Amino acid sequence: MTRIDPGRWQELSPLLDEVLELAGEERRAWLEALRATRPEAAAELEALLLELQSLDAAGFLQSDDLQRYLRVALDLLVTRGRDESGT
Amino acid sequence: MSQNLEVAVPQQSHQQLFVALYDELRRLAQRKLRQGGAAHAMGATTLLHEVYLTVHARDGVVFPDHARFLAYASRAMRGLIIDYARSRQALKRGAGFEITSLPTEIPEQMVDSSDLQRLNDAVERLALADARLAEVVDLKYFGGFSFAEIAAMWDMSERTVQRDWEKARIFLHKCLAGNELSS
Numbered sequence A: 001m002t003r004i005d006p007g008r009w010q011e012l013s014p015l016l017d018e019v020l021e022l023a024g025e026e027r028r029a030w031l032e033a034l035r036a037t038r039p040e041a042a043a044e045l046e047a048l049l050l051e052l053q054s055l056d057a058a059g060f061l062q063s064d065d066l067q068r069y070l071r072v073a074l075d076l077l078v079t080r081g082r083d084e085s086g087t
Numbered sequence B: 001m002s003q004n005l006e007v008a009v010p011q012q013s014h015q016q017l018f019v020a021l022y023d024e025l026r027r028l029a030q031r032k033l034r035q036g037g038a039a040h041a042m043g044a045t046t047l048l049h050e051v052y053l054t055v056h057a058r059d060g061v062v063f064p065d066h067a068r069f070l071a072y073a074s075r076a077m078r079g080l081i082i083d084y085a086r087s088r089q090a091l092k093r094g095a096g097f098e099i100t101s102l103p104t105e106i107p108e109q110m111v112d113s114s115d116l117q118r119l120n121d122a123v124e125r126l127a128l129a130d131a132r133l134a135e136v137v138d139l140k141y142f143g144g145f146s147f148a149e150i151a152a153m154w155d156m157s158e159r160t161v162q163r164d165w166e167k168a169r170i171f172l173h174k175c176l177a178g179n180e181l182s183s
Helices: A006-020 A024-037 A039-058 A065-085 B011-034 B039-059 B066-092 B113-129 B131-142 B147-154 B158-176
Strands: none
Touching (some): B113 B131
């Protein structure tokens, strides 16, 4: 699996911007064109796009669990504040 | 005070501002409780807007713009959630506290503070690689803002924000899966 260090990310990020705007045949054609000149980058992008598909399917960072969690955290703030103020 | 006195925040004071925001979030949550409503009933987004208005009115100036403030405040929310997770984890380990005095309406899978800590670390790494993407994560995931709200804040298209979010999720997932090694 590809590793991404910050330098590599800077290189891939603008390419991701482009390819994420395309779908279907357009995306395939774009990747093929890139592969002709930068095969390594094209392969990495393909892997990242596949990964994004699996993240969407798995709902990664998309559930409302965090918002529920946040509400509980806010309650904790109130609890702590009360303790600190001695009331 | 109608004239625009907003000034840029000096770099060295960012940490202090972060602490002040965190503190203000807590104060506001307490105030809401005294007013008879649960703090959480208002939601993260409204809470952050109110904190902005409070800090702005009281201190006159703070942030160069509303959007910058909300990004910081959302980051403060992230810290708050991690703190909460740690506290709860400590209680679960059997410290002599009354555990039922703390809210428990949390999905079990989210309770693991080490998971949240890893997510936090991943967002920090993302911030080093691409600060804007990390801000999208804070605003969207920890601040509860919609794509449309973030787009309006930054004066950019909603589609651009969505794309940033997609990229951010890829980056974070690679961090969490241990597939990346940053220097």
